[in-house]
Amino acid sequence: MSEHxxxxxxxxxxxxxxxxxxxVLTATTVGAAFVNLGPFNPIIALLIATIKATLVVLFFMxxxxxxxxxxxxxxxxxxxxxxxxxxxSLADYLTRSWR
Amino acid sequence: MASTVIPxxxxxxxxxxxxxxxxxxxxxxxxxxxxxxxxxxxxxxSVTAFFFLGGFFAMLIRLExxxxxxxxxxxxxxxxxxxxxxxxxxxxxxxxxxxxxxxxFLVPLMIGAKDLAFPRIxxxxxxxxxIGGILISHVMLTGGVDTGWTFYTPFSTEYTNTKIVExxxxxxxxxxxxxxxxxxxxxxxxxxRAPGLTWDRLPLFIWSNYATSLVMVxxxxxxxxxxxxxxxxxxxxxGIFDPRLGGDPLLFQHLFWFYSHPAVYIMILPSxxxxxxxxxxxxxxxxxxxxxxxxxxxxxxxxxxxxxxxxMFVAGISLYAAMIFSFLSFSVGVPSAVKVFNWxxxxxxxxxxxxxxxxxxxxxxxLFTMGGLTGLMLATIGIDVHVxxxxxxxxxxxxxxxxxxxxxxxxxxxxxxxxITGRMYPEAWAKLSALLVFVGxxxxxxxxxxxxxxxxxxxxxxxxxxxxxxxxxxxxxxxILAAGYLLPMIYFVWSLRxxxxxxxxxxxxxxLEWKTTSPPPTFNFDETPVVTWEAxxxxxxxxxxxxxxxxx
Ligand SMILES: [Cu+2]
Numbered sequence: 262m263s264e265h266x267x268x269x270x271x272x273x274x275x276x277x278x279x280x281x282x283x284x285v286l287t288a289t290t291v292g293a294a295f296v297n298l299g300p301f302n303p304i305i306a307l308l309i310a311t312i313k314a315t316l317v318v319l320f321f322m323x324x325x326x327x328x329x330x331x332x333x334x335x336x337x338x339x340x341x342x343x344x345x346x347x348x349x350s351l352a353d354y355l356t357r358s359w360r
Numbered sequence: 361m362a363s364t365v366i367p368x369x370x371x372x373x374x375x376x377x378x379x380x381x382x383x384x385x386x387x388x389x390x391x392x393x394x395x396x397x398x399x400x401x402x403x404x405x406s407v408t409a410f411f412f413l414g415g416f417f418a419m420l421i422r423l424e425x426x427x428x429x430x431x432x433x434x435x436x437x438x439x440x441x442x443x444x445x446x447x448x449x450x451x452x453x454x455x456x457x458x459x460x461x462x463x464x465f466l467v468p469l470m471i472g473a474k475d476l477a478f479p480r481i482x483x484x485x486x487x488x489x490x491i492g493g494i495l496i497s498h499v500m501l502t503g504g505v506d507t508g509w510t511f512y513t514p515f516s517t518e519y520t521n522t523k524i525v526e527x528x529x530x531x532x533x534x535x536x537x538x539x540x541x542x543x544x545x546x547x548x549x550x551x552x553r554a555p556g557l558t559w560d561r562l563p564l565f566i567w568s569n570y571a572t573s574l575v576m577v578x579x580x581x582x583x584x585x586x587x588x589x590x591x592x593x594x595x596x597x598x599g600i601f602d603p604r605l606g607g608d609p610l611l612f613q614h615l616f617w618f619y620s621h622p623a624v625y626i627m628i629l630p631s632x633x634x635x636x637x638x639x640x641x642x643x644x645x646x647x648x649x650x651x652x653x654x655x656x657x658x659x660x661x662x663x664x665x666x667x668x669x670x671x672m673f674v675a676g677i678s679l680y681a682a683m684i685f686s687f688l689s690f691s692v693g694v695p696s697a698v699k700v701f702n703w704x705x706x707x708x709x710x711x712x713x714x715x716x717x718x719x720x721x722x723x724x725x726x727l728f729t730m731g732g733l734t735g736l737m738l739a740t741i742g743i744d745v746h747v748x749x750x751x752x753x754x755x756x757x758x759x760x761x762x763x764x765x766x767x768x769x770x771x772x773x774x775x776x777x778x779x780i781t782g783r784m785y786p787e788a789w790a791k792l793s794a795l796l797v798f799v800g801x802x803x804x805x806x807x808x809x810x811x812x813x814x815x816x817x818x819x820x821x822x823x824x825x826x827x828x829x830x831x832x833x834x835x836x837x838x839x840i841l842a843a844g845y846l847l848p849m850i851y852f853v854w855s856l857r858x859x860x861x862x863x864x865x866x867x868x869x870x871x872l873e874w875k876t877t878s879p880p881p882t883f884n885f886d887e888t889p890v891v892t893w894e895a896x897x898x899x900x901x902x903x904x905x906x907x908x909x910x911x912x
Contacts, residue, residue, distance in 0.1 A: 331547075335546075338578065342578045342579075342665060345665055346582065346615075346618050349666065349668075349669070349681075349684070349685075350611075350614045352680065352681045353610070353614070353669060353677040353678050353681035356678035356679075356680040356681060358678065358679075359676065
């Protein structure tokens, strides 16, 4: 696999910076949990988690700058299936008579 | 990989001196191999072991149900027995069996590649399977689990005191072995096809394994995280599924079935691929509607993700959602029916021979059709409410998983056994065992449709006396079925030494895997093949080879 790198490689410092960024965001999540924001607590937590996941996917998983079309297809289908899971589960959750 | 140079100028002899089997004899050369064919053999040995272990538990179930009273074992023991049967058969046999054994062996051969894209990850997948298997055996020996293979909450998170976390970990680890297999197949099929082997020339076995791989990669992580959530709630009392702690009581079932319904397609799709190969070869025809059969595999994989809540019609989901899922469940019947009708149409005016693999293919079509049609009955909300958690459901999914998956697997094992080992199996014994399997299977599971319809619930160790006659039939059938499964085990091993030498292509079959020697050399092909023909070009095969010879 290492014969020809098809994606743009970044310096070690760059990855370290991303790693530190992820840790800072984790600390923010923990901190935010101690502040009572009412319904905004889960929203904040999910927002931060999404940002973290995006960073991991783009840089650690080398999706940003990947020339391979298959990589993009895999990412898109992953999110598509996540959307199926969420939307069809909510089709039940939001319409329950006993909730 | 210890590379071995194979002389390029050697013509494919019936039994080449150096092949993947005799290229290294030490235990180390097997346990550290990265050869997809050897890994397939490792998988073959291990899934067979788990099949007989799961079968042992099945026999215990059938023996207990021979009489209405709970006389063979305690209720608690019975719960653990059917749980072990389910976990072992689903996660350690049915899911890996066709992709990891036949798929591992055949995917590179069928596309003209030297190996899978990531040979080491392939080996890692086997080790993960073994670690999961050791863990589940440990659970089995030290007390077991009693939740059923479905691990339903709140029983699994709160009430049972059996080994949930350990069993969950075993399934979690085995899950990664299947993710790795799927990942490997997807990359291999995209990147490593021989020159000229375009997507519309791929064998249907490749298409179906490709579709299966999609489900493995997209679905398995969901069940893995679900198991982690069960462990988290059980160990740390975090509110995920428990409404008293702010969780949702149905969330577990949603997440679990999001994977576990498509898991049925992980099991059945590769077997469907096998059946397409068998029908084409033994009817000597190109599969009717090739493109539709190929794309129906992908359609099944995608639609299969949209139907999971048909397992939850009585669990308290909203009627609105139930109607959506009922409708979508019907829609997944369409691509399945496309396959069945196209196989049937392939037979029309075919030059059919009744070798053992073809008998299994016929068995598959009949039994899968019954399993599929009863699935449509169960997708109907009204019928489902009536028969939920009865033996009707048990009979339905055994028709699909055993009648379907196992028939396809055994058909494929007989068909490719000469390629895997270089030897033929004994045809008469094989036909007998195919007959035993078919008769034994129907005798075991058909009575269960009736039992369920008249109200016998599943997962009880005793039952009202009026159900006994049908249960006796079912147990009798299970004994015949067991004989039908033991027989191939015996003659396959026998044939390793005494079987007739097969030659490169004993069935005169189309397909790249038959263009190399049997057993194939370590790197499959002496020269990379260039494909200039369509799949299943049986009409281009010379007339004297048009009829598949029957092995003796
Ligand atoms: Cu289902």
